[in-house]
Amino acid sequence: MKKTIAVVPGDGIGPEVMQEAVKVLDAVAEKFGHQFDLVYALAGGSAYEKYGSHLPEETLSICEKGDAILFGSVGGPVSEMQLPKWKDCERNSILTLRKHFSFAVNLRPSRVYPQLQSLSPLKPELVAKGIDLLIVRELVGDAYFGVHKKDVADGERYATDEAKYTESQVKVAVHAAFECARKRRGKLTSVDKANVLTTSKLWREVAEEVAAEYPDVEYENMLVDNCAMQLIRDPSQFDVIVTSNMFGDILSDAAAVLPGSLGLAASASLNKDNFGLYEPPGGSAQDIAGQGVANPIAQILSAAMLLKYSFGLEAESKAIEDAVEASLEEGYRTGEIYSGEAFEKRVNTKQMTEAILRNLEKASVSVCNEKVSVPK
Ligand code: IPM
Ligand code: MG
Numbered sequence: 001m002k003k004t005i006a007v008v009p010g011d012g013i014g015p016e017v018m019q020e021a022v023k024v025l026d027a028v029a030e031k032f033g034h035q036f037d038l039v040y041a042l043a044g045g046s047a048y049e050k051y052g053s054h055l056p057e058e059t060l061s062i063c064e065k066g067d068a069i070l071f072g073s074v075g076g077p078v079s080e081m082q083l084p085k086w087k088d089c090e091r092n093s094i095l096t097l098r099k100h101f102s103f104a105v106n107l108r109p110s111r112v113y114p115q116l117q118s119l120s121p122l123k124p125e126l127v128a129k130g131i132d133l134l135i136v137r138e139l140v141g142d143a144y145f146g147v148h149k150k151d152v153a154d155g156e157r158y159a160t161d162e163a164k165y166t167e168s169q170v171k172v173a174v175h176a177a178f179e180c181a182r183k184r185r186g187k188l189t190s191v192d193k194a195n196v197l198t199t200s201k202l203w204r205e206v207a208e209e210v211a212a213e214y215p216d217v218e219y220e221n222m223l224v225d226n227c228a229m230q231l232i233r234d235p236s237q238f239d240v241i242v243t244s245n246m247f248g249d250i251l252s253d254a255a256a257v258l259p260g261s262l263g264l265a266a267s268a269s270l271n272k273d274n275f276g277l278y279e280p281p282g283g284s285a286q287d288i289a290g291q292g293v294a295n296p297i298a299q300i301l302s303a304a305m306l307l308k309y310s311f312g313l314e315a316e317s318k319a320i321e322d323a324v325e326a327s328l329e330e331g332y333r334t335g336e337i338y339s340g341e342a343f344e345k346r347v348n349t350k351q352m353t354e355a356i357l358r359n360l361e362k363a364s365v366s367v368c369n370e371k372v373s374v375p376k
Contacts, residue, residue, distance in 0.1 A: 002035040003311055006066030008059065011044045011089075012284025013294035014072025020296035020353040021070065021303045027360050028307065028316050039066060043093045044074025044284075048085045054092035060100060063277075068310035069097075070303055071279035077286040098139055103269035103277060104169065105176045106137040106248065107305070110235075110255040110265065115328040119260025119337055122232070129236035131258050134184065136177035136240060137248025139269055141169040142199070144245045165199045165244065170206040172272070177242035178214040187218040187239035191227045191247055203244060224251070231255055256281065261337050263295025266302040268309050276310045278302040292348050295334040297324055300356060315365070323359035330355065 005025070009018035022038060029036045041059040048054050054074070063069050074093050076086030097103070112120050112131040120127045146162025174190065181188040190207040192200035204221055211219040222230070224247045230237060231254050243251060256265045262282030270276040280298030288294055301324060308317035331343045332355040338346045347355070 001311060001313070002037070003067040004037045004039060004065065005306070006063045006069045007038045007040050008043045008063070008069060008071045009040070009046075010072035010074040010093075010284060011046055011076065012073055012286045012289040014044075014074070014284055015046075016289070016292060016349055017280070017294050017296040017299035018070070018072045020349060021299040023353055024300050024320060024356060024360065025070075025303050027357050028320065031319075031360070031363075032313070032316050032365060034313075034316075043071070043097075044089050045076050045085045047093075048089070054089050055096050060097075063097070063101070068275065068306050069277040070306055071097075071277050072299065073280060073282070073284035075284045075286070095144065097277060098269060099145065101275060101277065102140060102271045104138065104140050104172045104272065105270045106135075106139040106252075107176075107180070107268040107270070107309075108135040108137065108248075108252040108255065108265070108281060109133070109267075110135065110252075110258055112259045113264070113325065113328055115325070116260060116264075116337060118339060120258055121260065122235070122258065126234060126236070129234070131235045133235060133238040133255060134180055134240045135248060135252045135255055136173060136180060136242040137252060138165075138169060138173035138243070138245050139248075140245070141165050142245035163197075163199050163246070165202055167202065167206050170203050171210060174207045174210040174242055176270070177240050178210065178217055181217045181240040182214070185239040186216065187220075188214075189220050189222050189227070189238055189241045191222050191224050191241055191243035191251065193224050193247070194221070195223060199244070207242070227251060228254060231258070252281065261295065262298070263334065263336055264297050264301070266298050266305050268302075268305040270309060274310055276306065278306040278310075292350065293335050294349050295336060296349050296353050297334075297356075300324060300353070319360060319363040320356075322363060323356045326359040326362075327352065327355040330359075 009015040025036050039062050041062040047056050075090050080086050110133050117127045143161040143163040146164050148161050150159040192203045194200040194204045267281045268276050268278050304317045304320035307313040331345045332347050333344045334352050
């Protein structure tokens with residue numbers, strides 16, 4: 001297979017971990033006989049320095065020409081947030097990309113690796129029940145993309161954010177979530193605030209209509225406040241969660257902390273043509289940038305998601321995931337997942353990738369690739 005990937009490393013640890021993910025993509029291409037042509041582009045603060053924009057036209061054009069986008073992280077240090085280089089950097093780059101490419105569905109898996117159970121902030125008995133869930137977040141509707149207004153009335157400032165959902169936006173997300181649930185453990189929880197919000201009432205109505213088309217998947221509705229509690233009280237009850245843009249933003253951060261490190265979290269943002277942007281949602285981690293110690297796993301797993309969802313290369317994707325797990329099994333740990341146990345080997349960014357590449361090399365090549373698609 002011959003494909004072009006737009007590579008957007010971004011800021012902070014982005015370029016460091018991207019370099020490692022590219023090594024893994026190169027190794028997969030070599031091992032499985034593919035050609036991945038990588039075209040680099042700037043976004044975020046690094047783009048602002050060169051172009052005076054967080055998302056220059058040139059970057060959009062490179063992304064448009066690619067078959068998929070591998071994105072790093074954007075954003076500056078907290079202390080410099082007001083500088084023009086960083087002000088609204090994430091919004092200007094990430095939200096614009098989502099809208100531009102109509103990335104309607106966002107997949108955020110959260111899994112506690114058996115090897116890393118002790119890192120989870122939850123009690124061991126809860127973790128032992130197994131935590132492996134997927135949040136499917138609607139990504140182009142809700143208050144994110146409604147009219148934002150700030151004004152003065154009766155002598156005081158006020159602000160409003162319009163939250164809107166159309167039936168088809170809900171349908172796309174819910175269908176995608178059912179398809180995922182079918183391939184996983186067959187359970188879907190749709191999360192809303194239907195006891196208060198009209199958008200949520202519509203969400204629930206549409207989700208239940210879609211559910212009738214998937215009798216093989218166990219379906220339930222849950223209110224978002226309860227879901228936030230259940231994610232901490234007993235996350236093993238969840239397989240796939242589908243929810244609106246704003247609730248998905250909040251719940252996916254709560255879920256991302258369960259495995260104990262943001263350095264392990266990958267994500268995919270997909271449109272109806274299975275064109276996708278793949279990124280670690282953990283951020284640019286400016287506090288550790290430039291030291292070569294960041295965990296490359298989130299970026300590497302984002303590349304694995306890219307192969308699976310945009311290129312249909314399931315075996316290649318699985319080979320990467322297995323190589324990551326084997327490396328953890330062998331005890332390799334970057335600083336933030338190192339707990340000091342005797343069998344652990346504390347490594348830096350490059351050494352972690354080397355372990356993953358060694359395990360990838362050992363993997364057997366299988367040719368049974370099956371395309372996974374987001375329904376139109
Ligand atoms: C995320 C982020 C973004 C969001 C921000 C950076 C705009 O928090 O991808 O979850 O709110 O969607
Ligand atoms: Mg977020």
